[in-house]
Amino acid sequence: MRILIIEDDDNTASYLLKGLTESGHTVDRSADGKDGLFMALEDDYDLIIVDRMLPVLDGLSLIRSLRAANRKMPALILSALGEVDDRVEGLQAGGDDYLVKPFAFAELLARIEALTRRSDAQSPETMLRVGDLEVNLLSRTVRRAGQPIELQPREFRLLEYLMRHADQVVTRTMLLENVWDYHFDPQTNVIDVHISRLRTKIDKGFEQPLLHTVRGAGYRLSPN
């Protein structure tokens, strides 16, 4: 994937460059908002990562300008400001996701994957399938290998999210934000227990485990 990073802090920029290049992406970097905007308009990037605080032109204005120029590539905003209203402001400016600094690299990778995946298939579906696990979104039913599985409403939402991000790493923060609409970190491992319950329901008694734990990152729903 071709990624453009617009970040003025050299330390952060090299951290991102190194990590993303090692993950197999082609990465360009700009150090200020004006230059970054030009680069984003001129070349064809699959994703841009924009820091909120930039010299010359700030990150949110940059994104607004991009959107006004009808450029729709997904934009991930990085910021030290982490309150809910800051996030809302960022998303309203045209950003697609918002990550608070400092963040774990695994978190960044997971969100990048989720963003680029999203920009592919936007068609409304009625059925989601991973391996032999089927979820019917209309009737709100779940079956694996033909057998029906009873899920609580929240467990269903959790499974739906995991399935929409199948094969991708999904972090606990992403789950808290998208399945529970919470923007803080509970001190206890509340999410883990929900996952293990879901895992019991969909994996136990079946040959192939689908819900995997990715150490240091989060979870992944995948037949491999």
Added chain:
Amino acid sequence: MSQRHLLKSSTFRLALVYMGLFGSSVLFLLGFIYWSTAAYMAHQADETIQAEIAGLAERYRSDGLTGLSSVLARRSTSRVGGNALYLLTDEFGTPLVGNLDRWPPVTPEPNGWLNFSLEHAGPRDEIHPARAQPFVLEGGYRLLVGLDMQELQQTERRIVTALIWGLAITLLLALAGGTLMSRSMVRRIESINQTSSRIIHGDLSRRIPTEDSDDDFDHLAANLNRMLDRIQALMEDVRRVSDNIAHDLKTPLTRLRNSLELLGAAHEDPEERQQLVEGALGEADGLLATFNALLRIARIESGARREEFRPVDLAGLVRDVFELYQPLAEEKGQRLILDVRVNAQIQGDRSLLSQALANLLDNAVKYTPAGGEIGLGLRTEDQAPVIVVSDSGPGIPEPERGKVFTRFYRLETSRSTPGNGLGLSLVAAVAELHRVHIALDDNRPGLVVRLLFSPNINNL
């Protein structure tokens, strides 16, 4: 206090303004009284003269000169109405009848009236003022009828003198009253200023004295004292935080540094290296979480979020948090019981309220032993919504209940359990923002936390 201070004080100036206004009103009133009395009397005198002239002119017409002269002669010598003045002259001004010896050599007023001086032959030689109206009769005779104005003027003077005295006394009383009033106020204000000055110079324990009179000054003093209480509490908070920071932030930093140091000592074992790295990362993350929590609390305490308040369904919120923690409680062998008895909607920030509630549940789950019971509920007390979180853990001893909400506060008994001591500080900050009162009680055993919302609909 000094005279100068008194005179410069704004209360004295206010008293002066009041005195000025009052004085002007009194002046106006007295002027009205003057006009109704003395001026009226003078006017009445003129009218009397006019009426008499009209009568005499009539007599001249009916009885001729002789008739008029005899009336005049009679009236001139009569003692009754002894102030009247008469003079009849021919066309050349030669006096014919009357009690004046000649026509007054003065210029008439534009309306014809004459004001002149009369030599009054009395016990002393006095000059009396007089006023008369001339009248020309047919045949060229000139008639002058008037009044000795001495008495009238004396009365007038007496009235004016009385009014002026009245005004002077009023002003004096107003001034005296104003002085007394401002002295009392200046004294109260001085006492506030002096106490404030001492406080500013470092003695934060002083409070402004109140006088139990429940007046505006006492209200002001009470409010200032409350403000001082708050400042004092905040300052003590800061002191305690600085003490606790030494421990709670430096400990993970120390561990982090140790891990890195050990890592730098070139370990061969990749597994051990990985462990050290993960340990270091964990400490760093823990520190960051602490800082984020501190930042969030500070932002909440600044109160800016109140503008973003929206309607929040408390029952829904409580159910959501219950549903989030239910699996965890179950896994730890605790019974989590939901008890939502009412529906309630308030104005607030849903995100902050969920976090506050989650923090309370975090604590409940953390401190309740296996087999214990945790309650989460919503009900009303005195027509106000109340969220209740109860547990069967060790609880919080009564003397510590006021302190647990300060930053980094850990009970001695729980110093070893994981946590940064900020969870309840956040709950307190969110509660303060929403004007919610937090009540801690003994659950016998355990702790019961009640979040008491304000009874009115808008919750503010």
